[in-house]
Amino acid sequence: MDKLIIVKIGGNIIDDENKLSLFLKDFATIGEKKILMHGGGKLATRLAEQMNVPQQMVDGRRITDAETLKIVTMVYAGYINKNIVAQLQANDCNAIGISGADGNSILAHKRVHAAMDYGFAGDIDEVNSSFFQNLLQQNITPVLAPITHNKKGQLLNTNADTIAQETAKALSSFYDVQLIYSFEKDGVLLDVDDAGSVIKKINADYYRELKEEGKIFAGMIPKLDNAFSALNSGVKKVIIGKAEEIGKLIKGEKGTSITHD
Amino acid sequence: MDKLIIVKIGGNIIDDENKLSLFLKDFATIGEKKILMHGGGKLATRLAEQMNVPQQMVDGRRITDAETLKIVTMVYAGYINKNIVAQLQANDCNAIGISGADGNSILAHKRVHAAMDYGFAGDIDEVNSSFFQNLLQQNITPVLAPITHNKKGQLLNTNADTIAQETAKALSSFYDVQLIYSFEKDGVLLDVDDAGSVIKKINADYYRELKEEGKIFAGMIPKLDNAFSALNSGVKKVIIGKAEEIGKLIKGEKGTSITHD
Secondary structure, eight states, X not given: OOEEEEEEEOHHHHTOHHHHHHHHHHHHTOOSEEEEEEOOXXXXXXXXXXXXXXXXXXXXXXXXOHXXXXXXXXXXXXXXXXXXXXXXXXXXXXXXXXOTTGGGOEXXXXXXXXXXXXXXXXXXXXXXXXXXXXXXXXTOEEEEOXXXXXXXXXXXXXXXXXXXXXXXXXXXXXXXXXXXEEESSSSOBSSTTOTTOBOOEEOHHHHHHHHHTXXXXXXXXXXXXXXXXXXXTTOOEEEEEEGGGHHHHHHTSSSEEEOOO | OOEEEEEEEOHHHHTOHHHHHHHHHHHHTOOSEEEEEEXXXXXXXXXXXXXXXOOOEETTEEOBOHHHHHHHIIIIIIIIHHHHHHHHHHTTOOEEEEOTTGGGXXXXXXXXXXXXXXXXXXXXXXXXXXXXXXXXXXXXXXEEOSEEEOSSSOEEEOOXXXXXXXXXXXXXXXXXXXXXXXXXXXXXBSSTTOTTOBOSEEOHHHHHHHHHTTOSOGGGHHHHHXXXXXXXXXXXXXXXXEGGGHHHHHHTSSSEEEOOO
């Protein structure tokens, strides 16, 4: 099977023009087939302020009312997505920027929650793997914005980590998938206050141990649970680390590898 | 050669949610291979007002400074493009929304003008016909926003009529191309004040005659010049008419046909 590298970049790098530009230069040089997922960063919040659209956050999640959906569609699928694509093209990486509506690539439904109305938030139903395969076969690199649709005409705001994970799972039947979550830290840390305490490798047993000993920072647990869920669905390896070190993350020289063995 | 229908819809239909939705329903039913080009409408102007970004117009053209480029990228390639795609998907038309940066589909350069700085306005250099052919072969319908790039990382604001024309020309080597310009009127009128005076058919001789007799409304002349330029570059037929009558325009039952014979 061909190797496929799926990279998710978080908001902190999108908010930093120089870091983003350096990252994209590195990403463009990856020789394997690849997909990039990006989140939103602070631009949507800033635009909402400029447009006087109040933003409601519950447990760190944005409530997506109709005006907010319009803003995230403009910022994520428009401004951020197209600027990333233009920069990748400048670095001779033939990228195509898409939302989940394009090519019906990611089908979702409006989140149903007993006590809470999240508005136009989408939970993923299906990833159109043949659409991605066709692009990858032509050496085109998909760049996914965190916007999906329900195939009834409704766009939906969808968590980029989840899109990365579901896409990795769906494509693991056809490729040897490596999923890379990049964020602001060097990897999973044994000691939150010590940037040098990166754990090189975590398998399921070690993860259980770390959790039992209370050594895993609470904020990392959902990320790691997702990583193991991806592994259990066929993804070969999940790597967590800094976007600025993408080359070294892929080679396993930096970051934290989440693996079976 | 396969038939290919290229439709350009103007701002007036984009600004009207109901009309747009009906148009997209009709467009989705077109059996031939097809491409949709859309303009921007008044949404970008409205957003610029909300964001307090002054808009400078010269001879009806928007001067695209950096802030305006950001706005049109968000509105054209984000909000409008993704909403059109989501609606086409709902109508079982497998659409993909792209800018000229995506798949390096439309290459342009920043407009050079001796006396005027148009800002980030793009003039087209090349249409990547093999990219469009690949999508069309898979029965995917490209939906193009009027944003291009220079392959050096710069996005550029580009006239949608021109994109439609250049794409039609480039693809006429591979398809039997019909180019449809839809606007607010029923077609080219003999008498601007009489909506019933639609001219059914114009060829080069008749066009010369109409111009000599001063019977063509000045505003139509650039559109018709473009239409004849497209014809002379291999496009089979250009039709000008109302988006609401797209089915009848294609069948030649409505609108004005611009043809060789």
